[in-house]
Amino acid sequence: MGSIGSHGFSHERELARRLWMLGYAVMRAPASGKRTRFLKYPDLVAIKNSRVLVFEVKTTRSLNNIYIPSRQVEKLLEFAKRACGEAYIAVKIIGSGKWVLVKISDLVKVSESRFKVPAKIISNSSLLEDII
């Protein structure tokens, strides 16, 4: 499994900073303990001129599959639906310093409780700079 930690706060912060520098209004989610049960938060929301981007943030050291709990995908989609936003899994490729944005439609459901981001999808997905 290529995912290092489920949160990666420092990477999340780096992504937030990059989006802020690009002119986006950016907000990171409160730490998990503070999330109320009924609200569904993504890791990060970025808004610019009414374009709304919502992200779950993952990291990988090498190009392996990444697994994501279904509930994380569901809360991302629920938030994006309400906001009319675009939902992505933002994957930081550690070492290269690159950020890849994976579309939710490219995830593969492997069981009731989790989705897979196939390694091949990660290497074929668009870079942050190409989408933003």
Next chain:
Amino acid sequence: MGSIGSHGFSHERELARRLWMLGYAVMRAPASGKRTRFLKYPDLVAIKNSRVLVFEVKTTRSLNNIYIPSRQVEKLLEFAKRACGEAYIAVKIIGSGKWVLVKISDLVKVSESRFKVPAKIISNSSLLEDII
């Protein structure tokens, strides 16, 4: 000074819940300690069909003036500008259970470091339900 505490987390949570029930995607800011220096967060962001609302949350027990540090107003405005959102001071009138939304243009700058929300403005401002 009619403001009770500068954060009022439980009131913030109540506002978040009301907006969520109205179909908004809602995100509360991380606790202050987690805010990075360069990012400017409002207390709460709510988005529905690309309508973006940003809030600083205050409470008052009786209809007195409320004072707000300038830096809070500035971060609210910076975030709203980037997001093309509407910025409000959301004031909970404790006791009545009502939420009033004060427009930023109704604030009065009383010194370099703070703004005043005059009591008269609070009693004349629109209720949450009338704006949302």
